[in-house]
Amino acid sequence: MISTKMLTAVTFLYLLCTVLYIIYLAFRSERLGKIAGGVSWVTLLIHTLAISLRWVESYQMGIGHAPLSNMYESLVFFSWCIALLHLLWEWKLKSRFLGAFTMPFAFLFIAYASLTPGISDRIDPLIPALQSNWLHAHVITCFISYASFALSCAMSIIYLMKLREEEKGQKETRLTARFPSLDSLDGLVYKTIVVGFPLLTLGIITGAAWANYAWGSYWSWDPKETWSLITWFVYALFLHARFTREWRGKRTALLSIIGFAAVIFTYFGVNYVLSGLHSYA
Amino acid sequence: MSKKDENGLFSSLWDSLSSLRLTIALLIILAVASIFGTVIPQNAPPGEYLQFYKPSTYKILKILGFLDMYHAGWFTFLLALLSFNLVACSLKRFRVTWRFFSHAQEPLEAAQWKALPLRQTFFQKGLPADVLPLVREALSRTFRTPKVIRNSQAGHLFAEKDKLSRLGVYFIHLSVLVILAGALIGYYFGFRGNVNLVEGEAADRVILRHEGQVQPLGFSVRLDQFNVSLYTSGAPKEFKSTVTILERARQVRTEPILVNHPLTYKGISFYQSSYGVAGVKKAVLRIKDRLSQKEITLPASVGTKTEIPGAASSFLLAQFIQDLQGMGPALQVLLFESNRPHETFWILLNHPEFSERRPGPYQFTIKEIEPKYYSGLQVTKDPGVWVVWAGCFLMMAGFYVTFFLSHRRLWVRLTEKGEETRVEIAGASHRDRAGFEKEFEKIGQALREKKTSKPEESEKYP
Numbered sequence: 001m002i003s004t005k006m007l008t009a010v011t012f013l014y015l016l017c018t019v020l021y022i023i024y025l026a027f028r029s030e031r032l033g034k035i036a037g038g039v040s041w042v043t044l045l046i047h048t049l050a051i052s053l054r055w056v057e058s059y060q061m062g063i064g065h066a067p068l069s070n071m072y073e074s075l076v077f078f079s080w081c082i083a084l085l086h087l088l089w090e091w092k093l094k095s096r097f098l099g100a101f102t103m104p105f106a107f108l109f110i111a112y113a114s115l116t117p118g119i120s121d122r123i124d125p126l127i128p129a130l131q132s133n134w135l136h137a138h139v140i141t142c143f144i145s146y147a148s149f150a151l152s153c154a155m156s157i158i159y160l161m162k163l164r165e166e167e168k169g170q171k172e173t174r175l176t177a178r179f180p181s182l183d184s185l186d187g188l189v190y191k192t193i194v195v196g197f198p199l200l201t202l203g204i205i206t207g208a209a210w211a212n213y214a215w216g217s218y219w220s221w222d223p224k225e226t227w228s229l230i231t232w233f234v235y236a237l238f239l240h241a242r243f244t245r246e247w248r249g250k251r252t253a254l255l256s257i258i259g260f261a262a263v264i265f266t267y268f269g270v271n272y273v274l275s276g277l278h279s280y281a
Numbered sequence: 282m283s284k285k286d287e288n289g290l291f292s293s294l295w296d297s298l299s300s301l302r303l304t305i306a307l308l309i310i311l312a313v314a315s316i317f318g319t320v321i322p323q324n325a326p327p328g329e330y331l332q333f334y335k336p337s338t339y340k341i342l343k344i345l346g347f348l349d350m351y352h353a354g355w356f357t358f359l360l361a362l363l364s365f366n367l368v369a370c371s372l373k374r375f376r377v378t379w380r381f382f383s384h385a386q387e388p389l390e391a392a393q394w395k396a397l398p399l400r401q402t403f404f405q406k407g408l409p410a411d412v413l414p415l416v417r418e419a420l421s422r423t424f425r426t427p428k429v430i431r432n433s434q435a436g437h438l439f440a441e442k443d444k445l446s447r448l449g450v451y452f453i454h455l456s457v458l459v460i461l462a463g464a465l466i467g468y469y470f471g472f473r474g475n476v477n478l479v480e481g482e483a484a485d486r487v488i489l490r491h492e493g494q495v496q497p498l499g500f501s502v503r504l505d506q507f508n509v510s511l512y513t514s515g516a517p518k519e520f521k522s523t524v525t526i527l528e529r530a531r532q533v534r535t536e537p538i539l540v541n542h543p544l545t546y547k548g549i550s551f552y553q554s555s556y557g558v559a560g561v562k563k564a565v566l567r568i569k570d571r572l573s574q575k576e577i578t579l580p581a582s583v584g585t586k587t588e589i590p591g592a593a594s595s596f597l598l599a600q601f602i603q604d605l606q607g608m609g610p611a612l613q614v615l616l617f618e619s620n621r622p623h624e625t626f627w628i629l630l631n632h633p634e635f636s637e638r639r640p641g642p643y644q645f646t647i648k649e650i651e652p653k654y655y656s657g658l659q660v661t662k663d664p665g666v667w668v669v670w671a672g673c674f675l676m677m678a679g680f681y682v683t684f685f686l687s688h689r690r691l692w693v694r695l696t697e698k699g700e701e702t703r704v705e706i707a708g709a710s711h712r713d714r715a716g717f718e719k720e721f722e723k724i725g726q727a728l729r730e731k732k733t734s735k736p737e738e739s740e741k742y743p
Contacts, residue, residue: 063512125512128520128540128553198680205673214541216552216661217473218669219464221351223319233312237305244301274319 003057004121006050007076011114013043014079014107021099025178033096037087040099044083047110051080054123063125068139071271072121075113077139078267081147082106089151089192097178101154134210142203146263148196149235152189153260156253159185163250186249189256190242197235204228224278227266234259299369307363314359318350324491364458371454378447381688386441388433389692389707397692397707399718401725405702409436409695412702416693416728423727424691424720436695436702441688447711449683456679459672466665472496473663478504479559479655483527487660498549498660501527505535507556507654520553522656538658548662555657561601562653564612566628569644578648583612589643593619601650608632610650616643687712691724704728 020036054067067073086102113119162179179185207228208218219225238255241247247255270278297303321342322329330339330348346353394400405412413436420427420440427440474487474496483503486495506523525535526546538544543552561583568589569576581587583598597615605611609631616624626645628636633646687710694705706725710717 125514125516125518127517132541194684198677198684201676201680205677208673209670210541212666213543214552216543216550216554216659217663218666221318221323226315226319230312230315233308233315237308237312240301240304240308270319 001054001057001121001123003050003054006046006053007110007121008114010043010047010050011107011110013039013046014083014103014110017043017099018103018107021096021103024096025100028177036099037090037096040083040087040103044080044087047076047080047083051076058123061123063123065126065130066136067123068135069126069130070120070124072113072119074139074143075109075119078143078146079106079110079113081143082109082150085144085147085151089188093180093188095178095180097158097180098151098154101157102151105150105154129214132210132213134206134213138203138206138210141199141206145196145199145203146267148192148199149256149260149263152192152196152256155185155189155192156256159189159253160250163253182249186252189253193235193238193256193259197232197239200228200232200235204232222278223270223274224266227262227270231259231262231266234262295369298366299373300366301370303366304363304370307359307366311359311363314350314356317347321347321350323351324349360461364461367454367457371451375451378451381444381447386428386430386439388430388437394692394694394705394707397709398714399708399721400705401707401721402703402705403725403729404698405704406700407702409697409702412695412704413438416695416704419727419730420691420693420724423724424689427691427693436693438693438695439691440693441690443686444688446682446686446688449679449681449686452679453676453683456672456676459675460669463665463668463670463672466668467663468665471661471663471665474660475554475657476502476660477555477655477657478502478522478524480504480507480562480653496660499547500533502551502658503527504656507656509556509654520556520656522553522556522658524551524658548664550661550663552659552661553656554659557655557657558603558610558652559655560653561598561612562651564598564601564650565648567646567648569646571642571644586617594643596645599625603652605629610647610652612647612650614645616641616645618642687717689717689720691721693728 017036017040020032020039024032024036051067054073055064058064058067068077082102083106086098086106090096090098114121158179159182162176162182162185165176166182180188204225207225211220211225212218234255238252238259241255242252325348327339330342334342342348346355350356389397405415416438417427420438425440425442427438430437430439472489474489476484476487478484481504483501484498485501486497488494489496503525504522505525506521508519508521508523510518510521512518520540522538523535524538524544526533526544534544534546536544538551538553540553543550545551563580563582565578565580567576567578570592577590579587579590581596581598583601586595586597588595595617597617599613599615602611602613605627608629611627611629613625613627616626618624624641626639628645628647630647630650636644636646689708689710691706691708694703694707696703696705706721706728708717708721708724
């Protein structure tokens, strides 16, 4: 299928974006930054076209459904959300320091989808449990929130790198010269979480509403549900710790990284390590 | 213990129960405990646990409630403590927040004015009384219509926007309580059960999950038909139970139940959850007379004797098995021939070659079998579910108000300075300072443009 080939190409384009952003940080050339940004926008465009084409192809096969129905499709969509949110933040911040840390996420997730033999890239018809309009609302809200948390994790990593350097009293290295101040990084971690947290909540609520239609119960302590709640607790902790100014900076940056680890476990770990009702992706 | 000590004890208990430390501790404990609940299988039969754990470990886990953790006393206690902590924290903070709603803005003292993060000063021509309407007009256009602060000179104004944002956090905390209340309502006034219905059968009660009790429905539900359709790949496409609701033998409603499409009647919902084959509705057999090589096709049903036309023989389908020793669907045939004792043998849908090899005057093969299905329906009553949705809605509204709005306040002071009026503006926002700074700049700009005359004479002080 053409869309699958396109997505494999997009995988390597994300690797290229990652490399370009790293080179940009290393050489501090605005022109390189513009190239990295430009290539990223083009990659996102091709990625969007490939997802749309996969949607069209499913209709041509007579089993038309949005490409959000299995592990492969969800990974491709997750990567798309990360790239989109990254580019929107880059556009808003008018600074390109972030790409070297967010593009690896976009690359890793789509690479895992494209290059792992165990993950089928076939377009399959929807099984009865997935035949619901809640599918779209649930998957879209969850993955935009996951992508927002990926960004906050990237910003937290940058924060910790910068902090370590300042604590050691070193001069800025080439790589970290482009990073904003610790305070603005702390603010950015907060802002991305403030976008992700309500969306995660909405993702859990739409999931609950759907479960109530499909399984007759809005909450059954299924491992996927429980882990989404654990993730929710971690970010709720982040917000409470920060709002009351008891925790700042390093500790909240670590919490944001732990939060994203919980996201990843909710997404993959539950499927591979634990078993439950939510076995699609 | 003296009274003072008692008070001290009570207040220190109240302090810990209403502390944010407790919130943080509880969130961590709940998160870690929940991890155990996902790693240890919940509500599994004892045999399954004994495969993984030593009997002593199993006993300890059972006593500690780890095998049905989310319903264990200590887990419920933690949730109750979190709710209490949430209420206590909210009450403690609410007293401060409520001042913004209950008290009118007082005139600011010099020190308070200086403490405000955003300030601008400039001069306008004319007396304060002339400038005032212009300021009022400009502010209502760019921000909010200001009010003259009570107990102050006429030139001291105040305006504010999105005060509601201060209440957002209370909405969110309340929403958690509403959701938990909804869950409790469902737990005490609802039920969750199962019923297996064979096509044509009706039931007026269901077996409750966990408790194993019987719950009468107050009406009957009959399964008219069950259909399963598959995609060409063999994956399931649709499971459909067509059911009829009966009230004292009177048919009230006939509707299909599909996955993702339950049927709700009188607050009780029916969900498609499983299915299976209970027997044969109709079997069509091919019977070949080995002597004459003539073949006839005739329908038969399980339990009824069927005559073979043109012969003095008859047969009976004794039973149907969905899977006979891994060889698929099978029918047991009893063949009665005159002058001979009856014979018993199996015929297989997927393996007609067995029939060819069986000696005797007739060769039986199955042309088709129409299975009689049973459908497993989950039956749920949950009067708390709408309370839960209301809580969810309140939570989302609370997030919007809390995270995306901020309480912005603006003060204006007009003082007479000879022929001119000194205009001082100051502002504060309880969230999103950077965003308000831009808004404040624009407001300042708008106020300065509203000049009575001589724009070049205005001054700007830092």
